[in-house]
Amino acid sequence: MKKRRLVTRTIILLVLGAAVVYTLYANFTKDSRLKVDVGDQAPDFVLIDMDGNKHQLSDYRGQGVFLNFWGTWCPPCKKEMPYINNQYNQFKDQGVQVLSVDIQESELVVNQFVEQYKLDFPIMIDKDKEVMTAYGVDLLPATFLIDKNGKVVKYHTGELTEDKVREFMESIKP
């Protein structure tokens, strides 16, 4: 009788406690919950680059992909672009691809930027912000590192140094 009371009470308290813990956890993580988190399969997408070539993420299976979201108006993006370009030229023969997604700007502006900074890697414009939405990108620049199996291994927001770029590319070398 007493034992049963203890068991019943324990079960009821555990159920209530679990509900409370879940609610608190969900509340704490609601702002930081990522759409695409480390360990997730990177959502596939298709974009056309400035030269008219089609790039589909899943076509790069077997290679590491350095996926960078940016805008010409964002100062840290401007800073890190030359570093990415340098490292791209180092790593492109070692199976690391750079895909650079501009958010909803005009071709004129992006082309001017590419000419000014002499960028060699493919640059594409996400005209309807669909890829940005799929990846849940909020602040620019944002960089996703995707390994040869298409899994996200790192997510970084904010400016990158050249060392960081090198380290990142090294980490996704197949």
Added chain:
Amino acid sequence: MKDVKCECGHVNPHGTVLCEACGKVLDEQEANKSKLLDMRYEGSARRSQTYNKTVIDKIWNFFSSVKVGVWLIVITLIASILGTIFPQEMYINLPPEVYYEQEHGWVGKLYYQLGFHDLYSSWWYLLLIAMIGISLVICSLDRVVPLYKALKAQRVTRNEGFLKRQRLFSASSNISEHDIEKIKDHLKLKRYHIREENGDLLAEKGRFSRWGPYVNHVGLIIFLIGGMLRFIPGMYVYENLWVKEGETALIPETDGKYYLKNKEFILEHYDKEKDRTFEQAIDRAGDVVKNYQSNVVLYKEKGESLPGEKPDLQKIKEYKVKVNLPLKFEGYSVYQSSYRSELVAMTFSLVKKDSSQSFGDITIDLKNPKKEYNLGNGYSVKIINYFPDFEFDDNGEPITKSRVPNNPAFVFRMISPEKPEGETSFVAIQQTIEPPGENAYKMAFKGIDTQEVSGFTISKDSTLWVIILGGIIFMIGVIQGSYWNHRRIWVQRKNGQIWIAAHTNKNWYGLKRELEFVLADTKLTFPKDQLQGEHEEKEEA
């Protein structure tokens, strides 16, 4: 801690005040306390304070206390009041870590640090609500189970002390079987359930009103669960979406399935001439908006497309979204919530400065400007640089602040037969900068095109039904407990007399009126109110 056996033979749980079966006072301290019995929870063992051995029991007993529950509610109320002193985070424009200290000094800083700025999401507030929920469950369980058992176990024949110490009580010496039959008939007319044992009688009605508070609590708990469900991804959506006229946008949180096209945004004002009734009001208040409306088309994606790919869209329906008339589909509602005008194009004229002769106009699509505009006859204009949201940076270089064309600026190269290599000119709104040396041509500003952008709120609340269900059950509980009374009348033979005792959980006046009817035309003594009007009514909590 042993169960208590009453002299009537019934075994009661430890802590019982009144025997569940016969009503004898088991706790003698209680017996000497007052002339009348405390009938709350039928004197059942509602709080097993003595089972205090394990941590589980201690936690249980803490939440089982109504005092604790009331304090939790009071603290939550005070916190909610404090949360209204300064504006909540969602209503301020500055980052909260700056705003509260800047506006309200150290009090504001403390307010922010304690989490009052986002009260409903602060951990301690959620914890308080959760504790109220737990208290509600445990308080209810701890009371409803013993109460149910006690009411089920009650016997017809009651202990003398129990009857004597009911608020309404009388003893009549002249016994007539005829009177007893009459009482029974009267009780039946008043829809009492009558049970008889050894010539004793118990008439009872409205017992189910005793469950009212607990039904009410079940409703509250369902309500709280509904609130909790909001945290489960996909259950609750509240997002903003801006769509320019003529454009189609993906509706967020629909798994990339639904798209919304904004055909047209309409803003109507009240017209003094047409709406004569409002003439004075319009004179006083100026322009008054009559209607905010977006004519939209809802599309669903056929098949699957990858982000970035042109989706294959199937038209679902056209709709005019107005304030409070949202577009509804699959649990989602699209509300008209805002609008703004956006610059979409600018028109310039290539003009020769000395003759003011124009050699043609160019209209620049600000979202997608062309590299070169050919005006024929050897005249053309090239855009060397475009800054949609222009400003000078710290080094005096022109830059753009964002991708939105709020303040467009251009570097033009004007090519004419006289100057085939072109002349350069920097043109921003109300500002032209030319290189040293006179330019023969200029880009004369002619006009702008704007387009309306509708602001929508996308909302979906799958928890609403749970909350409504909780609310309905809550109200059923309230009604059940308020509009019915649990009344009992005992007519029993003791010491060669007829004892009449009566009890109700509320509305003693009603019970007395009913007793008048029941005892009418009998020689039995009418029960006396032993409270003697000290308190007119004492309600059960």
